[in-house]
Amino acid sequence: MHNQETNEKSAAEDIAAAAEKPAAHGHPPMTEVERIRHSAAHVLATAILRLWPEAQFAAGPPVENGFYYDVELPHRISPEDFEKIEAEMKKEIKANHPFARIEVSRAEALALAHAGELAALGPRPAASKFKLDIIENISPNETISLYRNGDFTDLCAGPHVMRTGNIGAFRLTNVASAYYKGDEKNPQLQRIYGTAFKNKTQLDEYFTMLEEAKKRDHRKLGKELQLFTFDDDVGPGLPLWLPRGAAIIEELEKLAKETEFAAGYQRVRTPHIARENLYLKSGHLPYYADSMFPPMELAEDRLPSLSRPAGFQPAEAGADRQDAHPPSQAGSLTSHRYYLKAMNCPHHHKLYAAVPHSYRDLPLRLAEYGTNYRYEQSGELFGLMRVRSLQMNDAHIYCTEEQFESEFNAVNQMYLKYFKLFGIERYVMRFSTHDPAKLGEKFVDNSELWLKTEGMVRGVLQRSGINYVEVPNEAAFYGPKIDVQVWSAIGREFTIATNQVDFAVPARFGLVYKDRDNTEKTPLCIHRAPLGTHERFIGFLIEHYAGNFPLWLAPEQVRILPLGDDAPLLEYARSIYQELRAHEVRAELDASSDHIKAKIAAAEQMKVHTMLVIGNRDMEAGAVSVRVHGQGNLGAKPRAEVIAGILEAIATRKS
RNA sequence: GCCGAAGUAGCUCAGCUGGUAGAGCAGCUGAUUCGUAAUCAGCAGGUCACGGGUUCGAGUCCCGUCUUCGGCUCCA
Numbered sequence A: 001m002h003n004q005e006t007n008e009k010s011a012a013e014d015i016a017a018a019a020e021k022p023a024a025h026g027h028p029p030m031t032e033v034e035r036i037r038h039s040a041a042h043v044l045a046t047a048i049l050r051l052w053p054e055a056q057f058a059a060g061p062p063v064e065n066g067f068y069y070d071v072e073l074p075h076r077i078s079p080e081d082f083e084k085i086e087a088e089m090k091k092e093i094k095a096n097h098p099f100a101r102i103e104v105s106r107a108e109a110l111a112l113a114h115a116g117e118l119a120a121l122g123p124r125p126a127a128s129k130f131k132l133d134i135i136e137n138i139s140p141n142e143t144i145s146l147y148r149n150g151d152f153t154d155l156c157a158g159p160h161v162m163r164t165g166n167i168g169a170f171r172l173t174n175v176a177s178a179y180y181k182g183d184e185k186n187p188q189l190q191r192i193y194g195t196a197f198k199n200k201t202q203l204d205e206y207f208t209m210l211e212e213a214k215k216r217d218h219r220k221l222g223k224e225l226q227l228f229t230f231d232d233d234v235g236p237g238l239p240l241w242l243p244r245g246a247a248i249i250e251e252l253e254k255l256a257k258e259t260e261f262a263a264g265y266q267r268v269r270t271p272h273i274a275r276e277n278l279y280l281k282s283g284h285l286p287y288y289a290d291s292m293f294p295p296m297e298l299a300e301d302r303l304p305s306l307s308r309p310a311g312f313q314p315a316e317a318g319a320d321r322q323d324a325h326p327p328s329q330a331g332s333l334t335s336h337r338y339y340l341k342a343m344n345c346p347h348h349h350k351l352y353a354a355v356p357h358s359y360r361d362l363p364l365r366l367a368e369y370g371t372n373y374r375y376e377q378s379g380e381l382f383g384l385m386r387v388r389s390l391q392m393n394d395a396h397i398y399c400t401e402e403q404f405e406s407e408f409n410a411v412n413q414m415y416l417k418y419f420k421l422f423g424i425e426r427y428v429m430r431f432s433t434h435d436p437a438k439l440g441e442k443f444v445d446n447s448e449l450w451l452k453t454e455g456m457v458r459g460v461l462q463r464s465g466i467n468y469v470e471v472p473n474e475a476a477f478y479g480p481k482i483d484v485q486v487w488s489a490i491g492r493e494f495t496i497a498t499n500q501v502d503f504a505v506p507a508r509f510g511l512v513y514k515d516r517d518n519t520e521k522t523p524l525c526i527h528r529a530p531l532g533t534h535e536r537f538i539g540f541l542i543e544h545y546a547g548n549f550p551l552w553l554a555p556e557q558v559r560i561l562p563l564g565d566d567a568p569l570l571e572y573a574r575s576i577y578q579e580l581r582a583h584e585v586r587a588e589l590d591a592s593s594d595h596i597k598a599k600i601a602a603a604e605q606m607k608v609h610t611m612l613v614i615g616n617r618d619m620e621a622g623a624v625s626v627r628v629h630g631q632g633n634l635g636a637k638p639r640a641e642v643i644a645g646i647l648e649a650i651a652t653r654k655s
Numbered sequence B: 001g002c003c004g005a006a007g008u009a010g011c012u013c014a015g016c017u018g019g020u021a022g023a024g025c026a027g028c029u030g031a032u033u034c035g036u037a038a039u040c041a042g043c044a045g046g047u048c049a050c051g052g053g054u055u056c057g058a059g060u061c062c063c064g065u066c067u068u069c070g071g072c073u074c075c076a
Helices: A011-024 A032-051 A079-095 A106-114 A129-136 A200-216 A218-224 A243-262 A276-282 A345-353 A401-422 A447-464 A534-545 A567-582 A596-605 A616-621 A639-651
Strands: A066-072 A100-104 A144-149 A152-155 A169-179 A188-197 A273-275 A337-340 A364-373 A389-399 A427-432 A468-471 A481-487 A493-502 A524-528 A558-562 A587-589 A610-614 A623-628 A632-638
Touching: A032 A066, A032 A079, A032 A144, A032 A152, A032 A169, A032 A188, A079 A169, A100 A106, A106 A129, A106 A144, A106 A152, A129 A152, A169 A200, A188 A200, A200 A218, A218 A534, A243 A364, A243 A389, A243 A401, A243 A534, A273 A276, A276 A337, A276 A345, A345 A364, A345 A389, A345 A524, A389 A401, A389 A534, A401 A427, A401 A447, A401 A493, A401 A524, A427 A447, A447 A493, A493 A534, A558 A567, A558 A596, A567 A587, A567 A610, A567 A616, A567 A639, A596 A610, A610 A616, A616 A623, A616 A632, A623 A639, A632 A639
Parallel strands: A427 A468, A558 A587, A558 A610
Antiparallel strands: A066 A188, A100 A144, A144 A152, A169 A188, A273 A337, A364 A389, A389 A524, A427 A481, A481 A493, A493 A524, A610 A623, A623 A632
């Protein structure tokens, strides 16, 4: 499986993009709150111009939780400027100017842009350069419209609210930078973000929601619950799993191994590094080299003198990393460079190739929780969600074309089974297909196979009634793929897993099976990783559960809290502790002399799933008092019953 | 990688315009033996991210580096 995160565009964006297409003639319908936000963006521009008349504006649309306007301005806007910008905005809102729509000819629009009058309060010495560019990109048969509120005129398709006074409540939130038209070759603009709602109540609710979301942030909870850590000496993007986090990993692997064993997968193991030849053969080098850690190279005095590859050049220390390790020219020569593996598929292909295969062996399902290393750009690292070392719930299924549909469907059903187990209700599968115009460039040049495999995938999706959206031009170079997007309880979105069809790379590796008719055929390969990577999946689970893991996943499943620390009571507590440990329950015993309230508070803070409070009363009755995180005191119950209940809940992975 | 911001004890944070580094929690020690979210006291804990510079004097000002955060870009 290649991708930890293949594409992070939201399904909402896809839907929005799809909705924009018919808008060539009309305009996409905007909800009321979107019109409010779009209008607030104009008011923001109005305010900025009052303060900095030379500001040049690019685009200012409503977005999911608010709006932004991109502006080019020598003055660097900082949050300290927000107060005065907001004050100007309030003046404009108070003035309650109508939003007037004016339709103009292309020539008129261009004239206004040249006079600096677009996204402006009036004529200016400099042309409205971004607006000029936008006009030039409007198709000739489309109407060009302007919107005016007070002195401010902007090139805009609309729609807006009736008057500036209809903007109920707003606030500027942050300032960031963005490339014009999202292209890093274009100038960077300052992007001012804000949000707006119908009224102040809704605005306040939004900020309350943000506060709640912050509490669930996996980075915050990961620290508080001692799940994982990062260390500068170890390196950026390289998470260290503390015992509590590792416990979750162990449970997920156990789940995956059970599930995959039952589904006929076989487990394999491969090294973390491979010789350069492997990636030359797979086609990952040189195109993928930037996303791989620089190669390790044997010192010259340790190289066998006769077998150096033709293209061999010792890397220069400190040289630009792209040039520091150009791939050797010929894959047939033995390289002395080794790469940390960024994906497991080439290794797995080699495992397939190691043994001759008959059609009777297929489907062959090779599974491994493989560890990969990817040199993600520094600005892209993000907690556990985007890291440089990752362990993937990977497997490659080699099958015949006839087997493809049932195999692919089985993979999808596995996803659904996991979703159910974790209570993931909101998900969408993004089905990425090729663009015929880019065959042989971005996509393997085999139109027939593309159409065939895409048709097969589409068929499986449709027949199984899975919620999916189709996205052209985003397939992997070797085949169509499905990215699985999920939303955590707080609405944060993740691309959690991918599922890809590969009809090209097995051939590059010369993978074959002997078919019924005694001819050699190349198998199809399905890459799949329903649980994605440990890093991202656990990051997701932390936010999904807000750290309140179900018993089977809880880092600390049970904590025993004796009331006091006198010897007989501790002895009783210890016997319960030992019984649980004997059943591999992650139990702890708080034998401190703290007050019971303090012990409970400590256990609750660590979100320990089940707390067993034990006093003399319980000891005499052979009982324990059960307290469950989030549920409070459940009262005293017989010891054996409680332990049996705990074991049952763990064994069945009760949610 | 790009733009901007931030980095003070294990954690959360205070430290005004430069004048010897502080609190709470956690930790350790002792007391407390308490029936469901924090008992009391004492102790210990810091190269103020790192490296340079300005200054009589730098957590504070300047430069560089690293890391993190907010975005953008990227994501086989």
